[in-house]
Amino acid sequence: MTASTNEFQGRTYVITGGASGLGLESARHLAARGANLVLADVDTALLATAAAELPAERTSTIPADVRKPADCEAMMQLAVARYGALDGAVCSAGIDAVTPALETPVEVWQHVLDVNLTGSFLSAQAAARALLAGGRRGSIVTFASGIAVRGRAGGPHYAASKAGIVGLSKSLALEFARHGIRVNAVAPGIVDTPFARKSMNDAQLAARAGQVPLGRIGEPDDIAPVVAFLLSDASGWMTGQTLHANGGMLMV
Numbered sequence: 001m002t003a004s005t006n007e008f009q010g011r012t013y014v015i016t017g018g019a020s021g022l023g024l025e026s027a028r029h030l031a032a033r034g035a036n037l038v039l040a041d042v043d044t045a046l047l048a049t050a051a052a053e054l055p056a057e058r059t060s061t062i063p064a065d066v067r068k069p070a071d072c073e074a075m076m077q078l079a080v081a082r083y084g085a086l087d088g089a090v091c092s093a094g095i096d097a098v099t100p101a102l103e104t105p106v107e108v109w110q111h112v113l114d115v116n117l118t119g120s121f122l123s124a125q126a127a128a129r130a131l132l133a134g135g136r137r138g139s140i141v142t143f144a145s146g147i148a149v150r151g152r153a154g155g156p157h158y159a160a161s162k163a164g165i166v167g168l169s170k171s172l173a174l175e176f177a178r179h180g181i182r183v184n185a186v187a188p189g190i191v192d193t194p195f196a197r198k199s200m201n202d203a204q205l206a207a208r209a210g211q212v213p214l215g216r217i218g219e220p221d222d223i224a225p226v227v228a229f230l231l232s233d234a235s236g237w238m239t240g241q242t243l244h245a246n247g248g249m250l251m252v
Contacts, residue, residue, distance in 0.1 A: 007232060009034030012083040014075050016066050016123050017093030019046035021193040022143070025220035026090050026227045031055055033228070036083040040064040040075040041093070066093045066119030069126070076130035088139040088231050089127035091120040094161075098199050101156045109157045116161035117168065124172055128181055137180030139231045142169045144187040144242055146250040162187075166242050173240030182239040184230045189246025191218035213248030 008030055015030075017023035018039030027037050027050065036058045041047050047061040060082050064071040079086045094116045097108055124140050131138040147155065148162035166185055173183040190196060190208050200208070209217045226245050229235050244250055 005032070006034040008228075010036075011087040012036040012038070012079050012085060013088050013090060013231065014038045014040060014079050014086065014123075014127065015090040015092060016040045016064070016075070016119070018061075018090075019043050019050045021092070021195045022188065022191065022220055022223050022227075023090065023092035024050050025224040026092065027054060027059075029221070029224035029228050030231070031058060034058075036079075038062060038075055038079045038082070040066075040071075066091075066123050067114045069122050072119075072122040072126035073129075075123075076126045080130055080134060085134045085136055086127065086130045086138065087136060088131075088141070089123060090227055090231070091123040091127075091140065091142045093119050093123070094143060094195070096155070096158050096195065096199060098154045099157075100154055104157060112157035113161050113164070116158070117164040120165050121168055124168075124183065128172070128176055128179075131181055132179060139182045139184070139235070140172070140176075141227050141230045142183065142185045144169070144185040146187050146189050146244060146246050148187060149252055150250060169242065170240045177239055182230075182235070184235070184238055184240065185242040186223065186226050186230065187242050187244045187246070188223050189218055189244070189249045191220060191223060193220055211249065212246070216247065218245065218247060 015023050015027050018027050019041035031054045039061045042065050044063050051059050051061045062075050062078050064075050120142050127140050142165050144165045145162040147159045148166050151159045169183050169185040
């Protein structure tokens with residue numbers, strides 16, 4: 001099916017972690033196809049920069065911490081107030097930390113799980129509430145990772161949080177299905193984003209590219225169309241699924 005250039009015209013989506021990386025690239029992709037957007041992020045400076053490159057009449061921003069239920073509710077309420085209704089959400093806010101398991105303080109463990117897993121739950125919960133209040137069917141996309149399946153030395157907290165998102169997405173999909181609300185996850189492989197470059201330099205990224213069957217690491221625009229697909233009517237009979245986009249690095 002060929003995507004229409006205005007397939008999301010009149011639809012509204014909230015994107016957490018929308019100020020940079022895969023969240024911002026997803027916003028660009030959806031905006032180019034007519035969507036109204038609310039970008040939520042803790043980084044207000046990056047939010048302003050992100051909004052400046054998107055259609056002003058169809059883009060709103062809100063500073064938000066996904067660990068806080070009130071912030072998650074506020075971002076969904078803004079979408080409804082500004083554009084009339086909510087059609088879905090992309091839960092892409094996340095953090096990483098590289099620490100050996102034997103040296104990981106419980107505070108670091110908890111912080112990663114609070115942002116990645118609890119933040120995804122609270123965002124999806126708030127989105128579902130807004131969809132139900134508006135009498136809308138809709139789609140929620142979460143962000144897992146191939147690391148959820150294969151694990152990662154030096155990243156037990158990150159791996160656990162992403163494995164949790166897979167289980168969370170399946171559970172929400174089962175619960176929300178009767179309301180016509182779909183929940184699916186996208187699990188990117190290594191993608192060249194500011195997020196990845198916090199823990200890897202050029203040489204490390206190049207070495208990882210050599211391990212990928214398709215011969216390169218991903219770019220953000222390899223992932224954004226997968227997110228758009230899961231939001232679109234083309235995936236209307238899919239829920240509770242995890243789509244792995246990783247150049248063949250992990251085949252499940």
